[in-house]
Amino acid sequence: MTPGTAWRRIAWAVLAVAVVIAVTPYVWLLLTSFKTRVDILSPEPTWRFAPTWANYPAVFIGKEYLPLLWNSLLIAGFSTLLSLAIGAPAAYVFARERFPGREDLFFFFLTTRMAPPISIAVPLFLFFTATGMIDTLHAVIIAHTSFNLSLVVWMMRGFFADIPREIDEAAQMDGRSRLGAFLGVVLPLAAPGLAATAVLCFILSWNEFLYAFLLAAFEGRPLTVGIPGLVTPHGTLWGQVAAVAVVATLPIVVFAMLVQRHLVRGLTFGAVKA
């Protein structure tokens, strides 16, 4: 055995351990969602049990959690669209134009993410109360857009910078306005980056709990906020918690699979090249 293959085996072993650590909780979650209350609470954790489907209808139909799924989709979807609609043009300007204070302003976008989220929770709450938007989807969508915006600006600047300036100029010579060149040529060329950014925005918004909980605890609450509702005075309904959690993670897993190649490129390249 050469040293090369020895190292390779060690690398595989380390990787295997990492995968097991990362995946086990999800597997356990999945199994739990199909367990009866008895199996869940049994003192010895077991891999073998008689599966039941009951948890899913119990929570989604019995407890009317289905609309929460819809809320999650609306919040994540619209906050992603809004972040891209504002953030992508901003990132394009950062990538192309020179103006005084450009780098400072660019860094400012990042600093909005440096403070702990809870620190702006009270101002946000007061703002949305004053504007009458509290406990609506709008409030959560706007709150999520506020932190996704910085992500979009940071990631998309790198993607736009990768596109040669001459592409914009060629489109202008071909008869487009500056805005037309951006919409018609630059944006389609940046589509892979845009998709990766969108998925990341969607995931962050989908998983967000704190702002959603504070701003929409009742009517507009998404799935994440619904889970604590299953902690009842009579005990925690672990099977139903798991069922909600499985449904909540499913879109993320699918999305991540779809764009993982672009996602890795976007996160490294976009950040470094900016």
Next chain:
Amino acid sequence: MGVALRGIRRTFPDGTVALHGLDLAFEQGEFIVLLGPSGSGKTTACRMLAGLDVPSAGTIEIDGRDVTSLPPRLRGMGMVFQNYALYAHKSVFENIAYPLRVRKFAGDAIRSKVQAIAAMLRIEPYLHRKPAELSGGQAQRVAVARALVWEPAICLMDEPLSNLDALLRLQLRTELKRLHRDLRKTFVFVTHDQEEAMTLGTRIAVLRDGRLEQFEAPRDIYRRPASRFVAEFIGRPAMNTLDGEVRDRRFHAPGLSIPVGERSSGPVVLGIRPEQIEIVPAGTEGAVPLVLDVCEPVEPDVLWFLRAGDRSLIVRGTHDDATAESGRTLHVRFPVAALHWFDPATGARRP
């Protein structure tokens, strides 16, 4: 249709001046070459014409109409970029069709126009490909097709051949010349390569440090360079230039003294093209003996490098002129009619 740049000045935000009041006017159907070393302002001038850059002062007129503040799309010009600037997500066909689609041409008009220009540039077999699947030469042909397909009055080209390898560059050069002849459009071509400029241009604008040195037909520039800079920049090998002074009907430079006829005395720069120095038998009237340093055969000619003081004089001759033996003395004559004179301080041409 005429184009005129009047007093174009461009100062960049960092304070560098790319153009110091450029005046340039040309007519419909010309092949104008903007020639100069890097930093001469040639690309800036081209971008001003395109509308991709805005002059700090001065005006640009097309047919007497001031277009200085018009955006590129309203100027009626096509442009070819050095790095091709093709749309990677569109097929070759769609790349070429793009200016037509933006300008709302009908579907069959688009098809026939794209086919026609693709035939001219011999890229028909690649119309369904993506730009990434093209070689450099093919990609640049597509870029030329895209710039010309909607028949703009003026086609701008910013160093379009510079990214191609030597052989391809020659091929495409000839094709551009043919295209210009057939289409009768105005071409404005930016390059730093004097050979490209000489072979392509109907007129060449030689730029240096943001100023126009000379704007004439290639032949006239070659025969009567307006300055020492132009003299040395145009023609390969470059014109021999020697700093010296005229005294008693002779030009004196270190290691060299040649008869030049009646001239006023004083310091001056003498220039002579390598092919106009004559190698003559010893004892010929006016002949100057010089020692052969090295010789470079550039078949069918030979370049003789002769020592004159600490300088080297290049003579373009044939194998018959002498034997290539380093250290030998050759006798050369400088025909008075072939001499160019430049001001030693300003470099301007003197009569």
